[in-house]
Amino acid sequence: xxxxxxxxxxxxxxxxxxxxxxxxxxxxxxxxxxxxxxxxxxxxxxxxxxxxxxxxxxxxxxxxxxxxxxxxxxxxxxxxxxxxxxxxxxxxxxxxxxxxxxxxxxxxxxxxxxxxxxxxxxxxxxxxxxxxxxxxxxxxxxxxxxxxxxxxxxxxxxxxxxxxxxxxxxxxxxxxxxxxxxxxxxxxxxxxxxxxxxxxxxxxxxxxxxxxxxxxxxxxxxxxxxxxxxxxxxxxxxxxxxxxxxxxxxxxxxxxxxxxxxxxxxxxxxxxxxxxxxxxxxxxxxxxxxxxxxxxxxxxxxxxxxxxxxxxxxxxxxxxxxxxxxxxxxxxxxxxxxxxxxxxxxxxxxxxxxxxxxxxxxxxxxxxxxxxxxxxxxxxxxxxxxxxxxxxxxxxxxxxxxxxxxxxxxxxxxxxxxxxxxxxxxxxxxxxxxxxxxxxxxxxxxxxxxxxxxxxxxxxxxxxxxxxxxxxx
Amino acid sequence: xxxxxxxxxxxxxxxxxxxxxxxxxxxxxxxxxxxxxxxxxxxxxxxxxxxxxxxxxxxxxxxxxxxxxxxxxxxxxxxxxxxxxxxxxxxxxxxxxxxxxxxxxxxxxxxxxxxxxxxxxxxxxxxxxxxxxxxxxxxxxxxx
Numbered sequence: 001x002x003x004x005x006x007x008x009x010x011x012x013x014x015x016x017x018x019x020x021x022x023x024x025x026x027x028x029x030x031x032x033x034x035x036x037x038x039x040x041x042x043x044x045x046x047x048x049x050x051x052x053x054x055x056x057x058x059x060x061x062x063x064x065x066x067x068x069x070x071x072x073x074x075x076x077x078x079x080x081x082x083x084x085x086x087x088x089x090x091x092x093x094x095x096x097x098x099x100x101x102x103x104x105x106x107x108x109x110x111x112x113x114x115x116x117x118x119x120x121x122x123x124x125x126x127x128x129x130x131x132x133x134x135x136x137x138x139x140x141x142x143x144x145x146x147x148x149x150x151x152x153x154x155x156x157x158x159x160x161x162x163x164x165x166x167x168x169x170x171x172x173x174x175x176x177x178x179x180x181x182x183x184x185x186x187x188x189x190x191x192x193x194x195x196x197x198x199x200x201x202x203x204x205x206x207x208x209x210x211x212x213x214x215x216x217x218x219x220x221x222x223x224x225x226x227x228x229x230x231x232x233x234x235x236x237x238x239x240x241x242x243x244x245x246x247x248x249x250x251x252x253x254x255x256x257x258x259x260x261x262x263x264x265x266x267x268x269x270x271x272x273x274x275x276x277x278x279x280x281x282x283x284x285x286x287x288x289x290x291x292x293x294x295x296x297x298x299x300x301x302x303x304x305x306x307x308x309x310x311x312x313x314x315x316x317x318x319x320x321x322x323x324x325x326x327x328x329x330x331x332x333x334x335x336x337x338x339x340x341x342x343x344x345x346x347x348x349x350x351x352x353x354x355x356x357x358x359x360x361x362x363x364x365x366x367x368x369x370x371x372x373x374x375x376x377x378x379x380x381x382x383x384x385x386x387x388x389x390x391x392x393x394x395x396x397x398x399x400x401x402x403x404x405x406x407x408x409x410x411x412x413x414x415x416x417x418x419x420x421x422x423x424x425x426x427x428x429x430x431x432x433x434x435x436x437x438x439x440x441x442x443x444x445x446x447x448x449x450x451x452x453x454x455x456x457x458x459x460x461x462x463x464x465x466x467x468x469x470x471x472x473x
Numbered sequence: 474x475x476x477x478x479x480x481x482x483x484x485x486x487x488x489x490x491x492x493x494x495x496x497x498x499x500x501x502x503x504x505x506x507x508x509x510x511x512x513x514x515x516x517x518x519x520x521x522x523x524x525x526x527x528x529x530x531x532x533x534x535x536x537x538x539x540x541x542x543x544x545x546x547x548x549x550x551x552x553x554x555x556x557x558x559x560x561x562x563x564x565x566x567x568x569x570x571x572x573x574x575x576x577x578x579x580x581x582x583x584x585x586x587x588x589x590x591x592x593x594x595x596x597x598x599x600x601x602x603x604x605x606x607x608x609x610x611x612x613x614x615x616x617x
Contacts, residue, residue, distance in 0.1 A: 039489055041489065066489040066490055067488065067489030067490070068489070068490075069595050069596075069597050069614070069616070070597075073489070073490060090595075093616075094592040094593045094595075094616045095592055095616075130582055130587065131516060131517070131580060131582060131587035131588070131589065131590045132556045132579075132580030132581075132582055132587060132590075133582075134556065186550060186554075189554050190550065190553045190554055192554070193556070199590065200587075200588075200589045200590045200617075201589040201590070201617050239553050239554075242549075242553075242592040242593050242616075243550065243593075245592070245593055246546050246549075246550075246593040246594075249593075249595070249596065250534075250539065250542070250543065250546075253539065253596060254535055254539070263596045263599070264595065264596050264597050266596070399489075399490070400489060400490045403487035403488065403489075403492065404491075404492050404515075404588075404589075404617075405485050405487060405492065406487070430582040430583060430587070431582065431586065431587050431588050432586070433518075433586050433587075433588040434587070434588045434589055437588055437589060
């Protein structure tokens with residue numbers, strides 16, 4: 001991104017001054033190096049988002065921002081329905097409520113080591129992953145609607161997990177006001193065989209070791225110690241969410257709010273029939289994602305206890321990064337109910353936030369940043385300052401630095417798997433090409449992204465995780 | 474009068490995190506058909522897919538660009554619900570409506586060298602138009 005087009009407000013805050021139709025400025029949080037590497041499209045897309053009605057304070061981009069669909073990936077924007085605010089299908093994304101869930105095991109790396117290869121095989125066998133994989137749970141029409149209303153709460157009630165899991169999931173594991181009747185028959189049909197599946201692309205299941213603790217006060221509250229074993233699951237709402245995104249993007253392009261600077265920004269007023277239908281369908285898809293990650297958690301627990309009996313896997317946290325949620329924020333001194341879009345960005349609530357469970361009130365909300373199969377992932381914690389910076393938001397991952405086509409030209413899947421195995425990272429996959437496309441070198445430096453998120457004040461680093469096993473979606 | 478190049482083909486183009494599909498040919502139908510091959514090539518190795526099953530589809534939209542997106546999304550839907558991959562496509566358009574024939578087989582992850590599933594065709598970098606040499610071009614970014 002061209003530095004000349006930005007006003008530098010502080011070391012890590014860059015401003016696109018409002019011009020033309022922009023109602024608010026665009027704000028990018030990043031260091032100078034990340035800004036230089038950032039796609040020019042991020043500036044263009046933030047500028048467009050800033051023109052939408054009802055937008056509050058600013059259109060924000062996180063340190064990992066890159067070219068998305070209408071909204072940049074790594075974008076945050078909040079809209080006030082009282083001021084004609086809108087909801088955008090592109091602002092949420094196709095993989096509605098895609099997110100990361102971290103499980104804390106009661107194992108250390110030394111205890112896992114003798115069973116590592118067996119565990120990799122067991123996880124690969126039990127968790128359906130990749131194109132064309134199907135789950136073992138088939139839902140009838142009525143049960144599908146129950147799942148879409150109940151989310152992870154539905155899954156726990158059916159025996160996939162324990163009630164304690166729910167307090168460590170946003171909104172207690174269930175998006176309220178979901179409307180399965182606003183989800184198309186096609187979307188439900190697409191989900192018929194996909195419950196409890198990981199998906200493909202950048203989705204993964206990793207067994208990781210805590211390699212470094214940054215915040216020795218917060219880490220014990222999250223149960224984290226050096227060399228502990230953590231499991232991270234990255235996936236979303238599967239076929240149902242993809243179809244809801246597809247269906248409503250088309251309707252919003254045809255019938256949505258006008259005039260928009262770019263068709264990708266198709267949206268509808270929150271207080272319109274279309275806006276309300278999308279919200280109902282999006283929340284149903286959110287519940288599908290939460291139920292899906294809950295079922296996968298159950299399968300992971302089964303794989304662990306089969307090999308290492310009595311292993312406890314506690315849910316550390318589950319955070320979604322493709323969302324639109326109703327939240328209360330202070331704007332110009334007024335407390336308002338806003339619809340906060342986070343596309344490739346997570347919440348980052350600081351200590352004392354009313355939506356946090358009692359066990360996290362003293363520290364804040366865990367922010368889970370996924371890396372790649374060969375590099376680090378991070379657990380950060382939300383800050384109070386993040387509220388003023390970006391409606392309590394932080395980044396979600398490393399972000400690609402190279403296209404899939406470039407990656408497959410540069411790397412070979414089989415060779416990468418062998419190289420990673422030599423470094424102690426066991427990859428399990430059905431697709432060598434998929435591994436090449438997701439090569440660690442095709443992503444930005446996640447260390448830099450996590451560090452800048454902390455330096456900008458969006459969230460604070462607690463722990464760095466390194467992969468030991470990766471089941472590739 | 475424009476001279477029409479009698480070639481058809483497809484290619485991928487770069488997008489930050491996803492991938493663009495582009496089809497071109499002497500008619501709009503061929504451009505749509507070729508873009509569909511490009512879509513399959515995002516997911517798997519097209520040359521390894523056998524032609525054992527045929528699926529008929531229909532879609533419509535208010536304009537040709539949205540018709541193209543609907544066409545690709547219809548294929549993505551059929552791939553997902555039938556767990557199939559398609560290698561041959563036949564399109565007949567009538568204004569902003571389309572009937573299509575998809576030919577392929579059930580997914581075999583190892584034989585087909587599947588890489589990634591397509592979540593949806595987007596309106597990003599969406600273009601359907603006739604170029605100066607008479608060739609039709611149809612393209613958009615696919616979310617994977």
